[in-house]
Amino acid sequence: MKPILVLVSVDSNSVLLGARQFLNYLREQIAEYNLSDTVDVLETGTMGVYTQGVVMAIFPDDVYYAVKDKEDVHKIVTEHLLKGREVLDLTLPKEKLKLFVETAPVSKETRIVLRNAGLIDPKSIDEYIARDGYFALQKVLTEMKPGDVIEVLKASGLRGRGGAGFPTGLKWEFTARASADQKYIVCNADEGEPGTFKDRLIMEGDPHSVVESMIIAGYATGATKGYIYIRGEYYGSVDNIRKAIQDAYEYGLLGKDILGSGFSFDLSVRLGAGAYVCGEETALLESIEGKSGRPRLKPPYPPTCGLFGKPTVINNVETLANVPPIILNGPDWFKSFGTENSPGTKVFCLVGDVVRRGIVEVPMGTSVRDLIYRFGGGLIGGKELYMVQTGGTAGTFVGVDKLDVQLDYDSFAKYGVSIGSGVILVMSEDVCPVDVALNTMEFFLHESCGKCTPCREGTRLAVQTLRRISKGRGKKEDLDTLRSIASVTQEASLCGLGQSITVPLTSIIDNFQKDFEDHIGAGSCPHGVCHFEKSRSKSKVRR
Amino acid sequence: MSKIKSLEDLMKIKEKAVKDLQLRDTNTRGKITVAMGTCGIAAGAKDTLKAIVDALNDFNITDISVVQSGCMGLCEVEPTVEVRLLDCEPIVYGHVTPENARRIVKLHIVENQIVSDLLVRKGEI
Numbered sequence: 001m002k003p004i005l006v007l008v009s010v011d012s013n014s015v016l017l018g019a020r021q022f023l024n025y026l027r028e029q030i031a032e033y034n035l036s037d038t039v040d041v042l043e044t045g046t047m048g049v050y051t052q053g054v055v056m057a058i059f060p061d062d063v064y065y066a067v068k069d070k071e072d073v074h075k076i077v078t079e080h081l082l083k084g085r086e087v088l089d090l091t092l093p094k095e096k097l098k099l100f101v102e103t104a105p106v107s108k109e110t111r112i113v114l115r116n117a118g119l120i121d122p123k124s125i126d127e128y129i130a131r132d133g134y135f136a137l138q139k140v141l142t143e144m145k146p147g148d149v150i151e152v153l154k155a156s157g158l159r160g161r162g163g164a165g166f167p168t169g170l171k172w173e174f175t176a177r178a179s180a181d182q183k184y185i186v187c188n189a190d191e192g193e194p195g196t197f198k199d200r201l202i203m204e205g206d207p208h209s210v211v212e213s214m215i216i217a218g219y220a221t222g223a224t225k226g227y228i229y230i231r232g233e234y235y236g237s238v239d240n241i242r243k244a245i246q247d248a249y250e251y252g253l254l255g256k257d258i259l260g261s262g263f264s265f266d267l268s269v270r271l272g273a274g275a276y277v278c279g280e281e282t283a284l285l286e287s288i289e290g291k292s293g294r295p296r297l298k299p300p301y302p303p304t305c306g307l308f309g310k311p312t313v314i315n316n317v318e319t320l321a322n323v324p325p326i327i328l329n330g331p332d333w334f335k336s337f338g339t340e341n342s343p344g345t346k347v348f349c350l351v352g353d354v355v356r357r358g359i360v361e362v363p364m365g366t367s368v369r370d371l372i373y374r375f376g377g378g379l380i381g382g383k384e385l386y387m388v389q390t391g392g393t394a395g396t397f398v399g400v401d402k403l404d405v406q407l408d409y410d411s412f413a414k415y416g417v418s419i420g421s422g423v424i425l426v427m428s429e430d431v432c433p434v435d436v437a438l439n440t441m442e443f444f445l446h447e448s449c450g451k452c453t454p455c456r457e458g459t460r461l462a463v464q465t466l467r468r469i470s471k472g473r474g475k476k477e478d479l480d481t482l483r484s485i486a487s488v489t490q491e492a493s494l495c496g497l498g499q500s501i502t503v504p505l506t507s508i509i510d511n512f513q514k515d516f517e518d519h520i521g522a523g524s525c526p527h528g529v530c531h532f533e534k535s536r537s538k539s540k541v542r543r
Numbered sequence: 544m545s546k547i548k549s550l551e552d553l554m555k556i557k558e559k560a561v562k563d564l565q566l567r568d569t570n571t572r573g574k575i576t577v578a579m580g581t582c583g584i585a586a587g588a589k590d591t592l593k594a595i596v597d598a599l600n601d602f603n604i605t606d607i608s609v610v611q612s613g614c615m616g617l618c619e620v621e622p623t624v625e626v627r628l629l630d631c632e633p634i635v636y637g638h639v640t641p642e643n644a645r646r647i648v649k650l651h652i653v654e655n656q657i658v659s660d661l662l663v664r665k666g667e668i
Contacts, residue, residue, distance in 0.1 A: 003596040038592060055627045060571070060608030084579045084611035120564065129553060130560030138550055252546030365668045 002040040004081065007057040010043040011204045012236045013197070018069075019054045025070050026056075029077040031540055038082055045117040045205020048358045050094060064092040112337070112345050113321045114361045119203025122240045125247040132252055136324035140216050141261040148174060149220035149327070156331035157343040158323075162279075162316030163391065163420045164496075165342070165409035168323075171313060174303035175221040178311035183223035185214050185290070186307060186314045189237065190228040190272045192279040193392035194443065195423040198347040199317035203230070203237035206321065207244035213323035215254065217313055218265040223322075226265065227307070229284050231272040242269055251470040273445060276447035280496045281314045282306075283449070294451045295495030298312060301374065318347055339363030342408035346419065350376045352426035353383060368417065371424050383428035387512070391420020392441055394500035397433070397508040416507060431511040432529035434519050437505065444501050446458040451491040455498030458489030462505060472532030474520040479509055548579035562605065575652075578621065580614025586621035586641040587640065594641035595624070598648035607652060620663055626651055639661040 006026065023043065032041050047055045048105035052066035055075065055090045063086055067068075067073055072090055079085045085490050100490060119139060120127040128134070140149055154169030174185060180273035191199040203210060216367045230238050245267050248254040256264045275293050277283045285307045306312025322344060323345035326334045329347060335343045342364040348371055349359050362375065368388060372378065379385055390407065391398050395418045405417045412418040427436065445459040462485050518526045525532060547553055551596050577583070579594045596609055622638025624647065628634040634657055636647060643661055650656045657665075 003592055004611070038589065060574070063611050081611075082579070083581075084577075085613050122554050124560075126556055126560035127564060129556045130564050132557075134547075134553060137559075138553055144551070161627075252548065 002038055003038045004061075005059040006039060006041045006081075007043065007044045007059070007118075008041065009047050009055040010037055010236075011046040012200055012234070013046070013050045013201075014054045015236065017050065017054050020058075020298070022054050022067055022070065022073050023317065025073050025504055026077065027075060030081065033077060033082055034332065035077070035081055040140040043123070044120065044122045045122050046359065047199040048360065049092070049120040049356060050358055051356060055092065057119065059088075065090045066092045073453060084500050086288055107358065110323050111361055112334075113202060113209075113318055113347050114205070114359070116323065117210065119202060120204055120206070122207055122244050125208060125244070125251060128206070132328060133208050133324070134212055136327035137212050137215055138259055140219055140327060141259050141263060145221045146176060146222065149348055152327060153220075153323070154190075156326045156334040157341070158326060158334065159342060159409055160316055160318065161318035161322070161346065161422070163394070164192070165419070168315065168319055168451045170317070171303055172217060174301075175223070175311045178304045180310050182225070182308075182310045183221055184307045184312040185217045185221070185513050186281075186285070186312055187214055187228040187317060187320060188279065188281065188284060188314050189228055189234070189241075189317050190279045190284060191231060191234075191317070191421075192274075192276040193394065193421045193423065195351045195389075195425050196349055196392055196421045198235050198349055198422060200237050201359055202317050202321050202347070203234070204240055207237075207240040208248070209319055209321045209324060210241065211244050211248050211254070212540065213315075213320040214267060215258065215265045216327065217315065217320070219263050221311075221313055223311075224264055224266065226267040227288055228267065229270045229272055229278075229288060231274060231278075233274060233405075238269060247399040249490055263458045272304045272440070275445075275449070277449045277495070277497050283495065284314070285312065294449050295497070297494060339406070339408045339410075341410050342419075346407070346422050348375075348422045348424055350426070352425050353380045353428040353430075354378070354424075354426040355380055364408045365406040366404050368398070368406050368424065371407075372403075372426055376424070379426065379428055382429065385426065386431065387427040387433060387436070388425065389427070389436075390425040390505070392417035393443055394496075394503055395420040395423065396503055397436070397511055399511050402511075416510075416514075430527070430529075432470075432527035433508055433515040434466065434470050434525070435529045436471050437508045438463065440504050440508075441501070444497065448497060450493040452492075452498065454489045454492035455494070455501075458485050458493070458498065459501060461485050462489075462501070469516065469519050470525075470530040472519065472522065472524070472530070474516075476520060478520070479513070479516055482509060553660060566569050569587075571608045573626070573631075574608045574610050575614045575647075576625040576627065578613065578615045578617075578623045578625075579611040580618075580621075582614055582618040583621045583623065588622040590641050591624065591644045594644040598645045599652070602648060602653055604648070604652060611647045617663060623663065628652075632666050634662065635664040636661040638665050 008023050053068040056065045075087050079087045116131050150173050158168045159165040254267055270288050272278050278287050278293040280295050283293040287293040302312045302314050338344045345361050345363050347361045350357055355439050360375045396416050404419050405411050405415045407419045441462045445463050448455045448459050450456045468474055486502040486505040490499050493499050579588050615623050622639045624639045625633050626634045647658050650658050
């Protein structure tokens with residue numbers, strides 16, 4: 001062990017900011033100044049902030065730097081590492097970091113899912129074990145029966161973090177009860193919801209937590225094979241998960257007779273090719289089977305008839321990352337966080353016009369206002385908040401009147417604010433709701449797979465209508481047309497994609513009806529965003 | 544890598560790896576600051592630093608952090624080391640060669656005695 005340690009965030013967001021170049025340069029500089037004996041450089045996952053640059057932490061000094069270019073790296077090496085002087089203009093205030101934001105006095109210590117991200121070397125299985133990794137697996141295999149595991153999960157009240165919020169214990173129980181010669185565990189890491197990037201950062205920062213809980217899920221349900229379906233663009237996640245699987249095999253934590261218990265489990269990675277619909281569980285299964293990613297007709301549901309027609313558990317990355325701590329600490333500990341019907345924490349992705357874009361993990365039931373102003377630091381440039389989209393592209397659009405709604409899995413039914421995949425997209429007064437609605441629908445039109453008519457044609461019609469409004473050619477009845485498109489598409493579509501377009505569409509029309517009406521018959525966009533075409537009738541008059 | 548077959552194997556790996564991680568834990572009983580100005584480095588502060596870390600490891604001490612600083616302004620007695628334990632006056636030692644560094648760790652950190660022959664100053668500089 002060397003006396004000084006530099007941790008560099010090398011998650012995919014930081015890589016785009018130049019983390020790899022900085023890391024190499026840092027290593028070169030350390031060698032050049034002959035510091036190789038005293039300074040260790042390690043890669044780690046996200047530390048939660050990106051807006052300032054690549055985050056580097058120096059231990060044991062406990063100093064955090066945000067690095068923007070090679071010159072900064074040079075400064076840190078020559079000043080801090082060589083001479084021990086803090087480079088004050090590059091330091092990052094600790095309260096801006098995820099690790100500290102969460103322990104703010106008002107909220108409890110809430111790092112469950114991100115317990116290791118930004119702290120351990122994700123490529124080292126030993127460091128994961130040092131943080132109690134694989135102890136949950138050991139406990140499950142030696143002390144618990146499969147039924148006990150499911151009971152613990154059911155008692156914990158853990159619900160699926162992918163968006164739908166289905167109780168995880170129940171899902172596992174369905175599969176455990178189904179009788180078949182082969183069962184499967186699938187991890188849905190095809191994170192396609194625009195604005196969501198929590199799963200990527202979990203996999204990059206703490207891949208073993210996913211691997212471990214998939215083995216636990218296998219034991220609990222009687223499955224012996226698992227697949228992690230990761231979208232192909234997630235290079236960092238793919239690398240780290242593959243390395244994690246390889247190391248787990250070498251330690252005998254995967255493969256035959258795990259920990260001498262007689263239980264065997266195999267795990268491998270499958271890559272997605274960037275289709276939004278493949279995040280839908282049955283389309284994902286089709287894709288793993290080697291067919292094109294089209295959703296299946298439900299029921300039967302995957303827990304009884306899933307991959308290759310066998311019972312299959314499909315869980316989101318974040319859901320799985322919750323499992324080992326629940327096993328180790330018990331369901332009552334887990335229930336001490338969050339709300340009654342939605343225990344635990346949620347990782348939120350703060351995006352849009354917010355000062356501190358990044359991820360935070362907070363207890364369920366945190367209000368939208370707290371997320372934006374307390375954790376996100378408010379709006380950029382002191383602008384006025386106009387609109388927030390919660391829960392991803394398939395989530396709800398709400399105005400400032402709903403800011404105090406506490407987000408959990410019941411908030412959609414009660415107040416019309418969905419938690420979804422945990423995106424908080426903050427929009428200032430500079431955006432136009434009509435333009436946003438058009439963009440959202442264009443996304444769904446592009447991603448609709450075309451298998452069923454209501455979704456294929458419904459999204460097309462919605463886009464046509466919205467485009468008309470945004471060009472100043474809207475009619476009064478257009479809003480009703482949009483509402484009826486939304487309801488028909490929801491009721492008649494085959495899968496979650498078509499069924500979910502109603503949520504953003506109706507919520508934006510209901511909450512911002514005035515903005516839509518202001519577009520109809522007006523001379524220009526009230527927000528100055530949409531480009532109105534000059535209407536023919538007017539040009540005729542001029543002639 | 545050998546296969547893990549039992550809880551004991553898992554514990555063994557944990558114990559080994561926990562040490563490396565402790566460096567990142569900032570709850571410490573105190574810290575040893577090694578002055579690493581150019582004067583200190585020229586006088587051998589790097590070897591001193593390494594000796595301190597090794598000695599802490601040998602004694603299995605994990606709650607003391609080792610930090611470097613710039614020159615303390617005591618260039619004539621370099622390499623200098625400051626030991627600052629919680630609720631105690633800081634102690635500055637001079638002429639800390641690697642052997643002396645091991646003595647400081649053994650006597651001051653483990654046995655809580657001040658190494659009087661190396662003492663430069665008690666209290667804040």
